[in-house]
Amino acid sequence: MSYLKFEKALMTNLQESLPKELLRTNRSGAYSCSTIVDCNIRKYHGLLVVPVPELDDDNHVLLSSLDVTVIQHGAEFNLGLHKYQGNNFSPLGHKYIREFDCDKVPTTLYRVGGVILKKEVVFQHYEDRILIRYTLVDGHSATTLRFRPFLAFRSVRQFTHENATASRDYSGVDNGIKTCMYAGYPDLYMQFSKKNEFKFCPDWYRGVEYPKEQERGYASNEDLYVPGYFEMDIKKGESIVFAAATSEIKTSGLKKLFDKEVDERAPRDNFFHCLVNAAHQFHRREKNDDRYIQAGYPWFKCRARDTFISLPGLTLSIEENDYFELVMQTAMRGYYEFMEGKPLTTHITEIEMPDVPLWAIWALQQYAKETSKEECYKKYGQFIKDVINFIRDNKHPNLDLMENGLLYTNGKDKAVTWMNSTANGRPVVPRTGYIVEFNALWYNALCFCAALAGTAGEEDAQQKLLAQAEVTKKSFVDTFLNEYGYLYDYVDGNMMDWSVRPNMIFPVAFDYSPLSQDQKKKVLEICTRELLTPKGLRSLSPKSGGYNPIYVGPQTQRDYAYHQGTAWPWLGGFYMEASLKLYKRTRLSFVERQMVGYDDEMSYHCLGTISELFDGNPPFAGRGAISFAMNVAEILRALELLEKYQY
Structure with missing residues (x-):
């Protein structure tokens, strides 16, 4: 058995899985951090958290999280998980997790009906870029993936709330979009290794709550901005790589880059x-x-x-x-x-x-x-x-x-x-x-x-x-x-x-x-x-x-x-x-x-x-x-x- 491996029983029990956090860093002081069920429980958590020296000497959460939805025969299964006020968790994506392994790179296996989806995550060593590879291990009929990004664009010491100042502008880039919510911040590039469709439907998700901040006696809730969602088909055995970064990348090289980053990781097997x-x-x-x-x-x-x-x-x-x-x-x-x-x-x-x-x-x-x-x-x-x-x-x-x-x-x-x-x-x-x-x-x-x-x-x-x-x-x-x-x-x-x-x-x-x-x-x-x-x-x-x-x-x-x-x-x-x-x-x-x-x-x-x-x-x-x-x-x-x- 792997040294850092957790089975379904633990992953689906939030009392056991929520306190377990996961950290990935690069060499610039940027990091990606959440829990093993991808539910942020601190204001410091985020999928892409980077220094913005033009603003201050703090880190800033650009991309808070990325919800993935599996669509088959018109039925939607959202694999995300957020905590909202009143101890409400939604959309309960953790119940689809079959196992989590962290020996080489953090790997989560989801099962939705006949669909088995594998997610692997690396943080690029010398760039402020998070890379996530999704592989359809098994799927007996046509499968579509929908990706919904939750944006924060704020210091790790603050919170963001719904406001009219936040820019909704975005522009297309190679297999993705770039956007920036506030002046002074770098653009956030969200790109895929595969051609996709981006549907612009801006909305705020209100009342996201961070229990660790509550424990520490701080304010603990915020609103996150979702500009829309990306959608694409995926075939059995196919892999799609998602990249979020402060600079653009040629998407044709994303799969090779992911493999290269994985090869450089030492195993955490003891x-x-x-x-x-x-x-x-x-x-x-x-x-x-x-x-x-x-x-x-x-x-x-x-x-x-x-x-x-x-x-x-x-x-x-x-x-x-x-x-x-x-x-x-x-x-x-x-x-x-x-x-x-x-x-x-x-x-x-x-x-x-x-x-x-x-x-x-x-x-x-x-x-x-x-x-x-x-x-x-x-x-x-x-x-x-x-x-x-x-x-x-x-x-x-x-x-x-x-x-x-x-x-x-x-x-x-x-x-x-x-x-x-x-x-x-x-x-x-x-x-x-x-x-x-x-x-x-x-x-x-x-x-x-x-x-x-x-x-x-x-x-x-x-x-x-x-x-x-x-x-x-x-x-x-x-x-x-x-x-x-x-x-x-x-x-x-x-x-x-x-x-x-x-x-x-x-x-x-x-x-x-x-x-x-x-x-x-x-x-x-x-x-x-x-x-x-x-x-x-x-x-x-x-x-x-x-x-x-x-x-x-x-x-x-x-x-x-x-x-x-x-x-x-x-x-x-x-x-x-x-x-x-x-x-x-x-x-x-x-x-x-x-x-x-x-x-x-x-x-x-x-x-x-x-x-x-x-x-x-x-x-x-x-x-x-x-x-x-x-x-x-x-x-x-x-x-x-x-x-x-x-x-």
């Missing part, structure tokens, strides 16, 4: 291959050939911290060093611009966050382990030195190196760590002063830089770095280690945060740690006892005040839960690394069991990838963004570590 496929979905290439890592889908952009944390797992762990180097080249240019106070020419947000340079060095450390210290020094040695000096010379606007060797950050008024939720303009978790992972990263960076200097024969520089690291090491233990054997999350003057949080796992997992073996074991033990779940580490222990593990409800309610007990798989990656480093092969079966929790996720929520976060209490439901780069990356990196310890 856990590892699903994660590799998910890793590739975060790749982004700009027109000037800059390369980025998208932080997540459907609403995240390219963020600096996420880029450096996820880069090793998304590239080095699957032997794609070349993409690591391309992204690092873009990110380094961006960080030099930041250090030199120049306008940024890269599209990386939050580059000013104080831990970004520290994570950049950590990412390069992983590169050195995958290649060699010599190779890393040759390519990135100067950048690492410049970053270390930038920090040591106190040039960062919110990162001060104090006399005790620790880094101090002001996070009272603005969230400056990965725990970045805010409510009423203030950080929910005001982590400020000496922050545990910042200083663990700093100690690790100093030691790694010293090792690189030693490799390059720079003995004076090596000794200075080691002397600095020694000062940091002593202060780290004196400042963060408490009498109960775990680490304070942050310390600011006389204020010590006693909350049991997962950030103390980093000094246990890093290659260079200021903690002794015994100290590491105690920290790991507390993390295991109070923070570990099948979906990663909780952001707060249930024994600590303010524990709020269920990420549901309106925005403010979710903000207060975001880092107050929810579980994060990427932290689980560092936890597994710490376990293997401390206990070696004796923890292999334990780590393998942890992986089962992530393997299960491949057929839940968004197929073949990992959600942003999970509830901290059973059943550990997936929440937030449907696909999150740091989570996929750290599970891939943990799988690579697991393999190294096994052999």
